[in-house]
Amino acid sequence: MKPIAVVALGGNALLRRGDAPTFENQLANIKIAAVAIAEIAKEYRVAVVHGNGPQVGLLALQNLAYKEVAPYPLDVLGAESEGMIGYMLAQEIQNVMPDREVTTLLTRIEVDPNDKSMLDPTKFVGAVYNEEEAGVLAEANNWIMKRDGDFVRRVVPSPKPMNIIDKHAIDILLAAEEIVICCGGGGIPVCKTDHGYKGVEGVIDKDLSATLLAKQLNADKLLILTDADAVYLDWGTDDQRALRTATPAELSKYDFPAGSMGPKVEAVSDFASFGGKAYIGALEHGLEVLAERSGTCIAI
Template structure:
């Protein structure tokens, strides 16, 4: 019997958690935990893995700003660096955990519309979290836009909608040949197509939107969004907060979700289901397989 295909979206904040030092060794330890959960899923599904890169791409940008003898590298180049860095750590850990599994990491470009309204209203948090006073100082120094992220503040950058996957055919071939494929990391490297040529653009695409786009392209059976929350909640962060266990896009449309965290996940999930996807699961990293079985997290279906 053919395995079903699941696109797994792994949050950058699951690899480097809020408030943790942005250290390589800490990221490796978190990746071990992630791989443990995803390896369990890979026993039952063909896994296509998309990872976030918010903390990592922000860190690389900060490091670049400190060395003033060269111009800072643009966000598309930094995004490609995070694909290589995180992809390498994930591939290595998967091979240590499941030596018999073929694992491939594909550097992936994602086309966007240069006229996307996101370029005039940045919402994607990147880099570390700051207390408000420090965030405002850095915003003044580096000409950043900052916005609240929970009780802290973070730099935000444009997050345009994906319009196409440049390496789509290669991803399909790798899946068909039995690979666990790591691709569209960090939402994909944002590029625009002009006069038949691809050019990078200053943005960080939301990895959940890209994962949902990829899942639709692949006709995947399910989309699984693993994050640092164990479910989707109404009234998050208040005494009235309540977990949503089983729901539909129509039911979710009556709630407001934070545009810097859960909002894009809900929007991506609803879009996947509306376009014919069977199931979206959202929840904690360690609950991955149980979410797909409807035993944990939040499950979103058409009806």
């Protein structure tokens, strides 16, 4: 049976920074992702995890427009985005590989409702704004805003994933060599109560969920595809330089932004320490990254 690769697609890779959040823009990037995933699926059993930061933020804005009804919570909006992006990915992957079965699975992931991120939000969602726009939105909607590169974006709680509740279904689909789109948007955050599971107001970081999935599947490779072509040191300065190979110990010496590259570095370091090989690279160069001709490779 083929080895397993978990491929994580960033929400910013599916809707580039500064792009208008239109269906057409997202579809164009998803078509690029579908080609990359199809190439990988020739050699691996593939589980695809995708981000949803721009998309869930757009849903939240649309949600606010209907003032007659209280806004839906973030876990429900996350499920909506998981279905939307999962449908688009499944359709485009199958258009590239009509002989392969592709399944999108809405995936619940258990989190701690008292996770420290509930008090210190760091997960970027939604569009990018200038300082003036961000200030108006923050005041009007009681949002927390933080700088994301040259822009400002909304941040929300991002509790760490603890357990993939629907993993058994993922196992069955991968055993049948289906391409599985799961843990979308990091998965739907839920917690245990005395009366079963209930949703948690937050958005799980998809890179941490992808790592948890890769570990629970005993995957061979973890590939994080984003809008950056590698892990960079001194990003945004005249001295910026790409790392092509690194160990978790080497990466631990540097500070990476908590809302962007930080979770990716944490995720790949965790998986590499677990014994696998992990990669970070650009969406359009997926197979090249996996072949270690592009991007950053992290291993012990």
